[in-house]
Amino acid sequence: MTAQTTRLQGRSALVTGAGSGIGRAICGRLCDEGARVACLDRDAAAAKATAEAIGRGAVPVVADVANTADMRRAVEEAVAAFGRLDIAVNAAGVGASARLVDTALETWQRVLDVCLTGVFVSSQAQARQMIAQGGTAVIVNIASTNAQQPGEGLAAYCAAKAGVEMLGRVAALELAPHGIRVAAVGPGLTDTPMVARLLADPVARDAFLDNIPLKRPARPEDIAAAVAYLASDDAAYVTGQTLYVDGGASMQRYPSLAARKPSAPAA
Secondary structure: OOOOOOOOOOOEEEEEOOOOHHHHHHHHHHHHOOOEEEEEEOOHHHHHHHHHHHOOOOEEEEOOOOOHHHHHHHHHHHHHHHOOOOEEEEOOOOOOOEOHHHOOHHHHHHHHHHHHHHHHHHHHHHHHHHHHHOOOEEEEEEOOHHHOOOOOOEHHHHHHHHHHHHHHHHHHHHHHHHOEEEEEEEEOOEOOHHHHHHHHOHHHHHHHHHHOOOOOOEOHHHHHHHHHHHHOHHHOOOOOOEEEEOOOHHHOOOOOHHHHOOOOOOO
């Protein structure tokens, strides 16, 4: 549904993880509200598909969020296209599930590289541009309820998302004198390609829905709406905070690994 507001009119945004799911929905919502958006993804075809689906001047950008040179170039491309960077949204992420004693170091490192180091590298490049250009600006990071809510089998993901929250709070302190706000959105279970297999399994789906007072997963558009609010002047006095969008799930105990583990596919 198209947003009935132009509160981001004339502003320029860069969104990471734009190729699918939450990132793609954020790109669409920001454009709906009047922003010009650079849609960044590591997958060139996915970035292009998002930009083409949105239209309205959206441009694709290809970069690895954990690569300093890539992100410096990505910010430069966004500024070359739009003249400045007013809004940055760091939505790139990956997941993995294994008990602590079974988690391979490579799996741990991959999750932290994308979900935490990627936010650090991206925020650094974005903030440098925002400071240099002057004026107000905002960075919105996508955290998770798992930043505060532990889940069995999610050591790497929980640690990374907790790091995203604290990194954002430190950045909010340091960047406030420059007129730059930093905030986060913490999604609960969201119906995206990354969790499609889990939601397709009746046992796992029921375990989550029983834990959500509103009795449904979030839609990517629910998360995008929260991001648009934080990016707008409606949130001009909000910095260093995380807005949880989870249907009330974080008031409950996170589903156990046994209850949410998708069953093996039928032979």
